[in-house]
Amino acid sequence: MAPLSPPMDHVDRILAQWKQERQDLDVEPMGLLGRLARLRTHLAREIEKALAAHGLNSASFDVLATLRRAGPPYQLSPGDLLATTMVSSGTMTNRLDQLEKAGLIERAHNPEDRRSVIIALTPKGFALVDAAVTTHVENQHRLLEALGTDERAALDGLLRKFLAAFE
Amino acid sequence: MAPLSPPMDHVDRILAQWKQERQDLDVEPMGLLGRLARLRTHLAREIEKALAAHGLNSASFDVLATLRRAGPPYQLSPGDLLATTMVSSGTMTNRLDQLEKAGLIERAHNPEDRRSVIIALTPKGFALVDAAVTTHVENQHRLLEALGTDERAALDGLLRKFLAAFE
DNA sequence: CGCCATTGTCTTGACGTCAAGATAAAATGA
DNA sequence: TCATTTTATCTTGACGTCAAGACAATGGCG
Numbered sequence: 001m002a003p004l005s006p007p008m009d010h011v012d013r014i015l016a017q018w019k020q021e022r023q024d025l026d027v028e029p030m031g032l033l034g035r036l037a038r039l040r041t042h043l044a045r046e047i048e049k050a051l052a053a054h055g056l057n058s059a060s061f062d063v064l065a066t067l068r069r070a071g072p073p074y075q076l077s078p079g080d081l082l083a084t085t086m087v088s089s090g091t092m093t094n095r096l097d098q099l100e101k102a103g104l105i106e107r108a109h110n111p112e113d114r115r116s117v118i119i120a121l122t123p124k125g126f127a128l129v130d131a132a133v134t135t136h137v138e139n140q141h142r143l144l145e146a147l148g149t150d151e152r153a154a155l156d157g158l159l160r161k162f163l164a165a166f167e
Numbered sequence: 168m169a170p171l172s173p174p175m176d177h178v179d180r181i182l183a184q185w186k187q188e189r190q191d192l193d194v195e196p197m198g199l200l201g202r203l204a205r206l207r208t209h210l211a212r213e214i215e216k217a218l219a220a221h222g223l224n225s226a227s228f229d230v231l232a233t234l235r236r237a238g239p240p241y242q243l244s245p246g247d248l249l250a251t252t253m254v255s256s257g258t259m260t261n262r263l264d265q266l267e268k269a270g271l272i273e274r275a276h277n278p279e280d281r282r283s284v285i286i287a288l289t290p291k292g293f294a295l296v297d298a299a300v301t302t303h304v305e306n307q308h309r310l311l312e313a314l315g316t317d318e319r320a321a322l323d324g325l326l327r328k329f330l331a332a333f334e
Numbered sequence: 335c336g337c338c339a340t341t342g343t344c345t346t347g348a349c350g351t352c353a354a355g356a357t358a359a360a361a362t363g364a
Numbered sequence: 365t366c367a368t369t370t371t372a373t374c375t376t377g378a379c380g381t382c383a384a385g386a387c388a389a390t391g392g393c394g
Contacts, residue, residue: 009327014251029304029308079371079372087350090354093374094350140197158314164174165313246343256343257345282343
């Protein structure tokens with residue numbers, strides 16, 4: 001018996017159209033990259049939903065989580081936060097403005113460098129992110145239920161190698 | 168000899184911090200999902216760069232490419248375009264407005280349904296997207312160079328299965 | 335026929351992001 | 365020392381996106 005081929009999905013249909021219209025192109029990479037992009041959009045939307053239950057989005061959660069997992073005293077500079085979050089400095093300023101208004105972080109002067117700012121998690125921010133991360137991790141487990149243990153390990157390994165080409 | 172373990176990457180460091188700070192959480196899924204998200208950001212930025220050489224971004228390219236690969240007469244309704252692009256109707260209207268201003272598409276009434284609109288690629292739009300897709304596909308090949316043939320197939324298969332859980 | 339739910343598209347207002355540049359402080363080095 | 369470069373953060377203006385809802389046309393159904 002021939003092995004079962006998986007059913008045609010949305011991305012397969014796109015590739016089939018290109019093969020019809022532009023036979024000169026080798027569109028094979030478009031399949032992998034298209035699936036990665038679509039999957040990422042679905043996952044991001046699911047993650048936003050889970051965080052919304054705590055009044056957060058993934059932008060604000062990322063900042064709070066970075067401060068939380070840094071350990072006591074839960075303080076980092078905007079520059080430190082930039083180094084881990086893949087956003088521009090203007091975006092980080094905007095995120096910090098909102099978190100400060102919400103009382104989840106505080107800005108303090110750095111006595112050792114007056115250009116620099118110390119961002120500190122408030123008790124309210126700490127409590128919120130600690131609750132949110134619990135929900136978030138549970139949600140992440142749920143999102144991975146479609147894959148078995150071996151598949152997760154294989155996928156993670158391939159993503160690791162691929163990602164290494166860019167950072 | 169023990170097998171070589173890959174070097175610690177950015178995501179590994181995040182996981183190590185969580186393991187230190189929140190030992191109650193099983194953060195294993197965060198590794199896979201974090202790598203997927205970071206990888207997608209890197210890839211999206213590279214793709215934007217390649218399309219910018221043609222004056223396009225991935226938003227406008229997606230619309231033009233959908234019309235192009237649909238085949239003659241290179242016409243679809245906004246609703247058809249919505250069905251393949253994972254954006255809201257307001258986003259699509261905005262994209263079409265700009266493409267129309269740029270002379271790359273035209274809007275026409277649908278004689279069979281006066282609610283409906285026919286979006287047609289102009290000759291200028293056809294020529295542009297045909298050139299852009301050539302560059303885009305070359306760029307996609309380049310982006311996948313980090314992976315071998317077998318790895319690409321394995322990754323694509325896992326992404327296909329994962330994506331199937333969401334659509 | 336005429337009412338009502340549905341469909342297809344567009345409008346509005348808000349949000350998150352970025353690139354480019356402004357500002358101020360600190361480090362460098364002649 | 366002092367001018368220059370570098371670093372750290374913030375500001376500005378533009379862009380792409382979304383959710384919610386407006387609007388007109390269509391299709392079903394009594």
